[in-house]
């Protein structure tokens with residue numbers, strides 16, 4: 513029944529993301545939208561790093577690219593990544609939101625508007641509050657909200673901010689997140 | 698200030714009915730965000746904004762300018778400039794003229810980057826440069842060729858990558874002085890493009906939505922970078938068609954880093970990276 517997964521992460525999320533991506537099977541049935549803050553010095557090579565062991569292809573999408581199942585879409589560095597209602601990616605270089613570009617909030621909110629109750633939103637470790645508002649919108653629109661267990665996070669600011677703004681459907685460890693995704697039909 | 702899709706459409710339709718501007722095929726998400734920001738910055742609600750638009754033509758022009766996103770840099774995305782330098786521009790070296798169109802040139806940095814490159818290749822005298830944008834204020838800045846220094850130190854890194862270094866041969870280093878092309882004045886905190894470059898291009902307002910009315914009939918090279926990401930897929934294709942009509946055969950269109958051509962129109966071009974050569 514689900515149609516998409518959207519994941520937001522910042523400081524301390526890289527290992528979690530790679531673990532999750534590496535666990536997904538080649539024929540995973542959903543697109544995975546990734547809105548991740550990057551450190552200034554890892555601007556390039558990020559998509560390659562994520563791809564090394566991932567069985568699903570990970571790309572930095574082109575603007576207006578059609579979103580396909582079984583593929584990972586990483587917001588390009590310095591662009592906001594939106595989802596349009598017709599399930600295409602839209603990129604933009606508008607000003608950062610809360611000092612962030614990509615803005616996790618914007619990716620979550622627009623993805624939720626496109627996929628409504630058919631989306632899973634996951635907030636991971638991070639040192640700021642980006643994503644909290646986006647996850648709240650996602651839940652309001654009927655999506656399933658998952659937050660990484662703050663006790664497991666390298667930096668828990670982001671997950672705690674999310675939980676404070678909206679109760680999540682699940683607070684999961686990395687293992688539990690993976691198991692949840694693997695059970696999706 | 699959160700707007701619904703209906704409210705955004707109401708804005709689009711009002712602007713369309715009282716002016717020559719048409720945002721109906723702009724990318725919906727980013728247009729909505731721009732509009733929300735405009736309401737906050739002007740401390741107005743949508744009705745207040747619409748009323749003011751209807752009665753005050755100058756305000757309408759200002760809002761149109763505020764809707765556009767004008768971020769740009771000198772030699773933005775150096776890799777594409779290296780491609781232009783080593784692969785694309787040399788193809789035109791034997792031409793009598795080289796007609797170049799910068800569509801959506803914003804404040805002009807892209808145009809001056811091209812002029813610097815052409816001069817380094819000894820092609821400046823052959824080049825005829827037409828540069829256009831929807832935003833008249835951006836065009837005025839472009840004509841002045843004066844930019845803030847402090848926030849733009851990255852320009853110099855980009856310049857070094859494109860002009861001084863050669864990615865195909867690391868032993869090569871062309872020690873071209875910045876002063877050849879611009880003055881850096883740290884007291885007034887400005888970068889000022891030299892006159893011989895500034896007087897070269899023709900800057901004109903032009904709306905890609907409307908098409909038509911171009912300064913030259915045909916071009917050898919069209920740069921349209923980081924403009925169509927603000928357009929819906931349908932408008933992107935109309936603009937590609939416009940570019941196709943105004944390119945010579947074997948002329949090239951250059952798009953921005955994360956922009957691409959999709960669908961039927963691709964068969965009329967040969968794509969290599971961000972460069973689309975007309976068949």
Ligand SMILES: C[S@@+](CC[C@H](N)C(=O)[O-])C[C@H]1O[C@@H](n2cnc3c(N)ncnc32)[C@H](O)[C@@H]1O
Nearest residue numbers: 765769801803830831832904905906922923924
């Ligand atoms: C982000 S800037 C790109 C500047 C430069 N080409 C670059 O890549 O650095 C986008 C420009 O597109 C212009 N633009 C937006 N809509 C347009 C239209 N309908 N016709 C012409 N230009 C337009 C904006 O005014 C803005 O200056």
